[in-house]
Amino acid sequence: MKTVLVTGGNGALARSVIAYLQGTVGYRVVVSTRTGEAPAIKLDVCNAAQVSAQLEAISPDIVLHLAATFVSDFSESYAVNVESTRYLLDAVEKQGSKVRVILAGSAAEYGAVQPFENPVSESRALNPVSTYGLTKAWQTQLASVYAARGVDVLVARIFNLEGVGLSDRLFAGRIRNQIDAVSRGQRSTIEVGPLSATRDYLKLDVAAEQIAAISACGRAGEIYHVASGKPVTMRELLERSLAEHGIDIQVVREAPDLSNRAGYDVPVIYADVTRTAALMASWRACGKA
Numbered sequence: 081m082k083t084v085l086v087t088g089g090n091g092a093l094a095r096s097v098i099a100y101l102q103g104t105v106g107y108r109v110v111v112s113t114r115t116g117e118a119p120a121i122k123l124d125v126c127n128a129a130q131v132s133a134q135l136e137a138i139s140p141d142i143v144l145h146l147a148a149t150f151v152s153d154f155s156e157s158y159a160v161n162v163e164s165t166r167y168l169l170d171a172v173e174k175q176g177s178k179v180r181v182i183l184a185g186s187a188a189e190y191g192a193v194q195p196f197e198n199p200v201s202e203s204r205a206l207n208p209v210s211t212y213g214l215t216k217a218w219q220t221q222l223a224s225v226y227a228a229r230g231v232d233v234l235v236a237r238i239f240n241l242e243g244v245g246l247s248d249r250l251f252a253g254r255i256r257n258q259i260d261a262v263s264r265g266q267r268s269t270i271e272v273g274p275l276s277a278t279r280d281y282l283k284l285d286v287a288a289e290q291i292a293a294i295s296a297c298g299r300a301g302e303i304y305h306v307a308s309g310k311p312v313t314m315r316e317l318l319e320r321s322l323a324e325h326g327i328d329i330q331v332v333r334e335a336p337d338l339s340n341r342a343g344y345d346v347p348v349i350y351a352d353v354t355r356t357a358a359l360m361a362s363w364r365a366c367g368k369a
Contacts (some may be wrong), residue, residue, distance in 0.1 A: 081108055084295075085140040087164075088147030089113045089120050092245035092253075092284060093184070093238070097144060100288035110138055114147075125164035132171040135179070142295050143168065143181045150249040152211050161215035162222065169226040169233060178232070182295045185220055185237035185303065187280070187349060188213030195278075198311070199352040202237065202303040209344045220303065227301035234298045236291050239307035239351050242317070243284030252281065255318055259325050270322075270332045273339025275315035280350035282308045290356060293363040304359060307351035 084101055088094050089111035101107040112134065116122025123134050125147045135143075145168055149160040165183060172179055190200055191207040208214040223233045246253030254272075261267045282290075290306045298304055322329055339345075 081106060082141040083108045083110060083138065084142045084144060085110045085112060085134075085138055086144045086146060087112050087123060087125050087168075088145075091146055091148070092243060092247070093241060093287060094144075094146040095245065096243065096284040096288040097146065097291055100285065100292055104292065110140065125167070126159045128167040128170075131164070131167040132175070135168070135171045135177065136175060139177075140179050143172075143179055144184075144291065144295065145181060146184045148184060148216075150212055150247055154211055157211050157215045158218075161212070162218045165219045165222050169222060169231055172233075173226060173229060173231050180295065180300075181231065181233040182291065182298075183219055183223055183233065183235045185235040186213065186216040187237065187239040187307070187351070189217040189220060189237065190349060191346070192344065193346055193349045195348040198348055199309060199350050201352040202305060202355060209346070224301070232300045234294060234300060235303040236294045236298075236306050237303055238287065239280040239282060239305065239349075241284055241287055242281045246284075251279075251314060252317065252321075255321055259321060259327060262327055262331060263325055268331065270318075270327075272314075272318065272332060272334050274336055274345075275318060275334055276313065276347070277345060278311045278313050278348040278350065279317075280307045280310065281312055281317060282306065290360065293360050294356075297359055297363045297366075302355075304356050305351040305353050306356070307353055309351050309353035309357075311348065311350040 084107055086094055086098055090113050098109055101109050111120040112123035113120040114124050124130050189206045189208055191209040191213050206217045208217045220235050223235050227233050242252045248254050258270045287306050294304045
């Protein structure tokens with residue numbers, strides 16, 4: 081029986097991963113949140129002393145560090161996405177723990193990608209163009225530093241997610257909330273920014289399975305994409321979501337000033353999933369899925 085500590089337990093991805101692991105034989109899952117509302121334990125990942133104490137008390141085999149923030153405020157983003165990772169890896173190293181740490185990376189780390197450079201591989205140089213992408217890139221660099229010092233740490237670099245409960249700061253979460261409001265008769269239009277960008281979307285339950293496989297079979301120090309490898313435009317994603325709820329496209333209002341994204345918007349980015357696909361095939365062949 082492996083004990084898994086999941087940080088950021090209130091997030092949509094964390095909830096999917098927790099549900100997947102709880103339905104899989106061989107895992108004891110300890111969920112942590114900043115507030116510690118039952119059944120979760122309290123863990124402020126930005127508090128080094130708390131991180132160290134809980135790591136020692138729980139003695140997990142695996143830590144899935146899924147706590148993150150999408151805010152553009154630099155201080156908060158740095159504290160949650162970078163400093164918390166340093167506290168965690170530092171505690172693992174100092175305690176001499178054999179715990180395996182999985183960090184939730186992001187496709188935003190790649191930043192400015194030209195259409196012809198797709199699909200992007202894990203070895204591509206990072207060139208973030210947002211505060212979120214920058215802090216996630218620094219998180220990955222921290223992983224490299226600690227991996228070189230013997231810490232068992234991997235990065236699950238996550239592309240775009242699709243499902244229930246996603247943050248309103250994400251396109252899929254924002255349109256899902258608006259679609260639900262239209263279905264309830266609380267609004268008559270769905271307002272979105274430009275829909276021409278192409279992304280790589282993955283259902284939350286599939287992402288959870290990939291993360292479980294990476295944590296079980298991934299090689300220390302490596303980066304693995306959590307993605308579909310299939311390009312889809314934002315318009316296609318929206319139309320698909322509308323069709324699933326029986327809503328006509330005519331309710332959509334598209335305008336540049338409705339975008340919640342500032343600065344450069346990457347026109348096309350989707351993942352090379354060769355490495356992840358090979359890992360998943362090996363994992364399933366061993367009967368782990």
